[in-house]
Amino acid sequence: METTKNTRGRGRPRRFDPDEAVATATQLFHARGYDAVSVSEVTEALGINPPSFYSAFGSKLGLYTRILDRYAGTDAIPLADILRPDRPVAECLAALLEDAARRYAADGGAAGCMVVEGTRCSDAEAREAARAYNLAAEEAIRAFIAARHPRQAEQVTDFVATTMFGLSAKARGGHGLDQLLATARLAASAIGPALAE
């Protein structure tokens, strides 16, 4: 269960598990965003003191990169499962938007996509870190579309990505699951015709 068990070197042992700390801090950053969460809030939530925090993560940005990395593996949309080469492209993209709507719906105060929201924060380095993950996801979508609809790949990818940004923003603004799903489906209805041209 513990992935960062330090082969137990000598020194005084840690009183907290960094992986658990990352999971806990994820909730904070997802719920309120990188800018609005202070290191003191994190250390308080974790029950540790600043030096322990900095020795484990190096900086606020260091924690954030670990959070993003973990998020990509556990909470992010499973693109590989949704974008299937054996199903119609439009159908897969509809499933993608629907999955986004479901995930983004407020779930204990943490609405929207943490990566998408991260691309809009004020700290330049944190923003770029989040943008890298977002860019990778968009590239995957683009490549999936291009395999069968190369001419429309750019435009449809932009549309899907824009819709996802909108869904994330509206989820944060208070839209509920039903509203997000209806919007996702309405958006999806434009994709089939666009790919047929």
Place this chain on the structure above:
Amino acid sequence: METTKNTRGRGRPRRFDPDEAVATATQLFHARGYDAVSVSEVTEALGINPPSFYSAFGSKLGLYTRILDRYAGTDAIPLADILRPDRPVAECLAALLEDAARRYAADGGAAGCMVVEGTRCSDAEAREAARAYNLAAEEAIRAFIAARHPRQAEQVTDFVATTMFGLSAKARGGHGLDQLLATARLAASAIGPALAE
């Protein structure tokens, strides 16, 4: 040209025009967002000292409300001109999205909609101020649709608003005019069928 000319009371005269100051500060807040702009940056850009700022605007939030008010009158989308009772609803909403795409395209570093971006800042009061303007705009759109398509008004308004949030976010993220326009048109293509149901 000057709207705040103080009927020239007695005291020492102002060395700056508050209305001009609001216009100048608008660029800063639009380009970088409420959170990221500090009062010292504003006073420096205006060439004034903090006491002059606070005597004229009361607080950072006070300036922001004046900025939002001005923006609504000059830079915001002219809903009354675009949502015409004598043209098909779908056509008007397509024009609305296209107008948004054009306005949001980066224009000297200030991309996206200032109100939309303002609804996502960390300061609670500033966020609520921006949300009020955004809500008013969405209500206007909803009422326009409801007049002829009451059954679909909620859903289509949500879709249009979500698309506008996405366009604003993508404009800030670097999408150019062509990309934004193509996305706006693709989104618009879903509206006609949705209203026909």
Place this chain on the structure above:
DNA sequence: ATAATTTTATAATGGAAACTACAAAAAATA
């Protein structure tokens, strides 16, 4: 001119942010 009024410039103030110096504490090794 003198008084009243308002804005100005200088220089703080208090608070919160990210981060760190330092020494005591807790473990492994020798």
Place this chain on the structure above:
DNA sequence: TATTTTTTGTAGTTTCCATTATAAAATTAT
């Protein structure tokens, strides 16, 4: 048991933030 290593807790530091106290300057009214 003594040494080495790492983490811990306390208590800072520095920097930036929004905001303000104070008194001099510039204007109108008397």
